[in-house]
Amino acid sequence: MIIFVAATYWTILWVTALPGSVSQIKLSYPRIEFIEGLRAVFLFRAQGVTPDATALVGGLAIGERELLSLELAQNMKTLSLTHLVAVSGANLAIIMGVVYLLTAALGLARNTRFVTAFLVMVAYVLVVGPESSVLRAATMATFVAIGLWLGRGTKPIISLAWAVIFLLGIDPGLATDFGFALSALATVGLLTMAVPIYNWLSGFMPRLIAIGIAASFSAQLATTPVLLMLQPSIPVYSVLANLIVEPVVAPVTVLGILALILAYPLPFLSSVVSYLASIGTWWITLVANEVSTWPAARVHFVAGPAGIVLAALIVLLCLGLYQRRLSEYRPGLSISLVAVLLMSASWSAIDQIRYQGFEGEWQVVNCDVGQGDALVIRSQGVVALIDVGRESQPIDKCLDNLNISRIDLLVITHFDADHAGGIYGALDGRRVKTAVISGFADDRPLVSLVEAALAQSEVEVLTGFAGMGGKLGELNWKVLAPTAKATEAKDSNDASVIVAFTGGDYGILALGDLGAAGQTRLMRNAGGALSELANRPLLLKVAHHGSADQSSQLFQLLSADVAIFSVGQNPYGHPTKKALDQAAVSGSIIVRTDELGSVAFRFEGQAWKISSAGKLTA
Incomplete structure (x- = not known):
């Protein structure tokens, strides 16, 4: 029920939003001199294998995009890899997971571990700034943590719904924010489709590969309607590219944050750590620059509002297929999905034929x-x-x-x-x-x-x-x-x-x-x-x-x-x-x-x- 309420509330705010509506949190976010200085010192001290690899360390660690070359930024966009430099729930999960494991290894009490993880999360949000994806992830993590702390537990999808309602309640401008939409929808895809897809894939491929494909595909599929508004075409190699670079994302993120922490007290060591991190980001730049040149890196999809509606139907039908409560309707949902897919493919093919001749x-x-x-x-x-x-x-x-x-x-x-x-x-x-x-x-x-x-x-x-x-x-x-x-x-x-x-x-x-x-x-x-x-x-x-x-x-x-x-x-x-x-x-x-x-x-x-x-x- 709460999921339906969140979706309805979001839709109403989006439909009724005035032209030019923006997030008030982003507009009013205070400039904290110490944090700005820390970011500047970290980026100044950062060293790397190549300039783009160095820039990408800052991107994965603190969401800094301005230092990327135009070529790399475009190639990452072609492959839908730009989420790597939009600090998201994945980055937050990596940081909080490391902190929680360290505090557990030190034998700290359960409450102390929760408080420490929470404070680290707040500090990270302050360093990164008012990124929509970070706000969503931090708010959702807070609801999850409160449930666990109270010993009652909570379903992640319920925590996501409450996070959406809470954030839209204090900042309705987020309803039209693309970053917020991409973050929330990617999480919906991960929470609803990733496990069933993994269970199916793991039957005939290594589990680690199955996990990577399931996570990337489910997030990509759920965000497709919004991505079509930003870049109206389909990235053919997105899942493959994400799968190839995924092994280095967590190590680079951890090393990048460590380099950030060391930037003031031990600048030389910070440079060394950032250089180590850049070995991983160099791999990401290599993949982005190479795979983006492959034939048909992006393919045409039905243009305009019709394409967005068709993509939304595909996503909704896929979500419906993975809902146990709708299991009796699966034959009808499957037929409908095939019909929409055929319509989309036919429409896109006709567009291509007309364009060629x-x-x-x-x-x-x-x-x-x-x-x-x-x-x-x-x-x-x-x-x-x-x-x-x-x-x-x-x-x-x-x-x-x-x-x-x-x-x-x-x-x-x-x-x-x-x-x-x-x-x-x-x-x-x-x-x-x-x-x-x-x-x-x-x-x-x-x-x-x-x-x-x-x-x-x-x-x-x-x-x-x-x-x-x-x-x-x-x-x-x-x-x-x-x-x-x-x-x-x-x-x-x-x-x-x-x-x-x-x-x-x-x-x-x-x-x-x-x-x-x-x-x-x-x-x-x-x-x-x-x-x-x-x-x-x-x-x-x-x-x-x-x-x-x-x-x-x-x-x-x-x-x-x-x-x-x-x-x-x-x-x-x-x-x-x-x-x-x-x-x-x-x-x-x-x-x-x-x-x-x-x-x-x-x-x-x-x-x-x-x-x-x-x-x-x-």
Whole structure:
């Protein structure tokens, strides 16, 4: 009964939560100077086999994530290993278990052992900070400990329910906290499904392996609906990766905490201990970096709310199968589970088939690279690519699906990450002839990275300037802005390379991230070229993913047949209602990659024909 009450209470708070609701415990958590100093000294003194291995010691011991390289963080995310650096109930159990065994070995009284373990738990929570998973684990452990101390015992699932009710009662903002949900649901999976799965697996494999698979699979399955909200695809090798790294997690955690304790009094010894711990974390980095590169490390699952609902049904049916009280309904539950699984697999397969063959004959494809730009233009087999998105994988996958092995013209409009960060994905396995970049004085690190990548691939690099142009098959291309050194631009967005393509039948215009002021300047300096574009069926890549910083006069001047909003999930409100309304008022058909996925355009019968891939989640 109490489990149902906890679930209902949580659901009500989640449904009624106001937008932007957050945990008040996290917001009001006090900064304790001694603890901040201890964390800082520990991280400063930490030594390791590699920088990432050193950083991961801090991650497993105290939940420090900021020191991980972007590559390792992404690879761990691909394999669903990020829970290792989100200090959770497992870490707490390891620490409290060690303390309890030590106090028992010292012959301390039962009450003293409980009090010592409790105080260590409180100290650890203070060191780690207001992590949702730690708050859940500590509260649940307190309820369990009280029951044991009173000699009455308690079922762990009941303690979990009371912990959820208690925490949501004092902090309703936790109802919308992903970390809290993942922690609670993972525990539900472990408490309800792990033992039956272990009992089945242990019949034909070593028990230690069966335990690892059962624990990892049950936690992964129970958290799938929430994980799909965060990263909408299924990690194929998650259970395997977790099984491989699990043997080093407990030793690393214990050694990491020991290094933390020694950081102030014995800094040299703390460094030695952290180095020993890093041998274990080096193994984790090796597994993460290797396994994440295996084929189909993540696979598509039904996108959007439908996928989350299907995943939730699968979890509920699995939970029902393992409930003794529902044993008489197991045949029906089993049939329902198989039906939902088949529906999910079929739906996902249909998505894949549609995605692979959506484009047909095309002149233009706007790749879905999330919150970023990547526009492919093809004429008579000659290919141009305008921007490459933020990450390597999406643009690489899109170009592979389009069978693009050669890029004749690559334009990096400017060096914001969502336009230039995926450079390696565009270059990987492809020959790029010429690249055009903005001449704006930009000293951000990404500029050097892109230039180095282009140099390594022996790409001819040219600085774009108004008036530069050439041929792309039967199309003419021309840079409309900025000047060679872009001295007229106030920032990198304002210095975006604006390139137009014109042929006998149609025109294409890509506006980069040019704002309203720059658009007004463009109309003043390149009015003739814009008027020429406006006099033919025009495909317009809307500036800055549909931000509010747009010129309504430019929209009206161009009156584009199609307005492309290349956009993904973002915190900026793109595309804005203002930009969408301006495009609609100018008579444009609005195409959004956040809704349609990659979109192909074919010019036929004096009009643009549009086909979309649909959203894929991997």
